[in-house]
Amino acid sequence: MVRFGVVGTNWITESFIEAASKHKDFKLTAIYSRTEERAKEFSSKYQVETIFTSLEEMAKSSEIDAVYIASPNSFHANQACLFMKHHKHVLCEKPMACNVKELQLMIDTAKANNVLLMEALKTTFVPAFSVIKNHLAKIGPVRRYVASYCQYSSRYDRYKEGIILNAFDPKFSNGSLMDIGIYCIFPLVSLFGEPKNVKAIGHKLDTGVDGEGSLILEYDQMDAVIMHSKISNSYLPTEIQGELGTIIIDKLNPPEKVEIKYRDGSTEVLIEVQESNPMYYEVEEFIRLIIEKQLESSVNTHQNSLLTLKIIDEARKQIGIIYPADSEL
The missing domain is CATH 3.40.50.720 (NAD(P)-binding Rossmann-like Domain)
Incomplete structure (x- = not known):
């Protein structure tokens, strides 16, 4: 035990x-x-x-x-x-x-x-993510990763009333990138490693945290587009686009339904049975x-955690998001 x-x-x-x-x-x-x-x-x-x-x-x-x-x-x-x-x-x-x-x-x-x-x-531990990795070669050379995770926070209504809860308070190192965007970034790093370049934009709220934002990440032979938000909803799936087909993932927190749409018009549904509680x-x-x-x-390696935070640090720098914790070391 x-x-x-x-x-x-x-x-x-x-x-x-x-x-x-x-x-x-x-x-x-x-x-x-x-x-x-x-x-x-x-x-x-x-x-x-x-x-x-x-x-x-x-x-x-x-x-x-x-x-x-x-x-x-x-x-x-x-x-x-x-x-x-x-x-x-x-x-x-x-x-x-x-x-x-x-x-x-x-x-x-x-x-x-x-x-x-x-x-x-x-996300990276559930069987559906293993399915994605195991079938990635079927879509040929990967050219684009497009991930969207936008979930309107119930705490945002309180924020608009002037009540600042933890989710929108910079002293707790919160905001959209840290809470939501990470679900898009960590799987990207797990699959494709460190990008060559990061470009980020975002909407900074009055408290100093980001409410939403987007990233474009450059790799040698592909790019990645990430959209994240705590102040709006999105119903878009995540896609990994290759020259031979596209892997479509229902969501990233966590993935459940995964399918491949091939260039010839055919579809392959990849089915995995998962625990009802993915944790x-x-x-x-x-x-x-x-x-x-x-x-x-070997899945959530220290290196993958470091690279994910390296991307978030750079995105925050470009948006102008600074936490008290940034000056404490």
């Missing part, structure tokens, strides 16, 4: 616990919240006796082997490093850090303490790596 603690008591943590509980080697043993009342309320749902309101005490605890971090983005690096320095494995929600400098510090800390650090971005697959990978004493995922 791998004994987990969780940092964060929001809906994403509940989804994680639901998915992880299906794994035979998962055991939830500790809950952290800033307040004892919330920690007790959350722990009672899962019959967990050990609660913490101190991260330092939790990191020192012998009750956990690993931790899932789902706190606001700006807390990820410090919290992850604290746990890793106490030899706890860390599964950290995306984006794993606010910028490349923070992430490199996290990776260095993981290596120095011989622990596993992995970004919890589920299961990232948990499965993380637990397997711990049991096998591996310190890095």
Whole structure:
């Protein structure tokens, strides 16, 4: 059994616990919240006796082997490093850090303490993504990747009323690129590596975070177009266009239906059965790596996380998005 603690008591943590509980080697043993009342309320749902309101005490605890971090983005690096320095494995929600400098510090800390650090971005672990990779050669030389993820945030209505919640507050290193755009960028990097050039535009809200934006990324033989938004909806699928055909992906968070439309007019539907809660697959990978004493995922590699944040850092620079965390290292 791998004994987990969780940092964060929001809906994403509940989804994680639901998915992880299906794994035979998962055991939830500790809950952290800033307040004892919330920690007790959350722990009672899962019959967990050990609660913490101190991260330092939790990191020192012998009750956990690993931790899932789902706190606001700006807390990820410090919290992850604290746990890793106490030899706890860390599964950290995306984006794993606010910028490349923070992430490199996290990776260095993981290596120095011989622990596993992995970004919890589920898209690249689901079976449908493996299908995409395994059938990519069928469409011939790839010429374009077009990804759209635009999801109107319910918190934007509050923003327009003058109430600034975490999703639109730069002190938490939030905004469209970090919350939404990453789902388009990480799979691109996983499939095609680092681009030669990045061009970005976006709409900056009054608080200083981006509400929406677009990127064009240049590769040697192809380009990529990415559209992301927290202030509008899109119903467009993602496409990988090749000379012989096009892979059409219903969505990237996470992909479910994948098909190829060939140039001759024929269609091949690629069907994979997936768990109803797609977070299961990232948990499965993380637990397997711990049991096998591996310190890095071959799917969500440290390099892929670094390249993704490198692109986001450059896009933010071009748009003019600056977080307090950018000046803290």
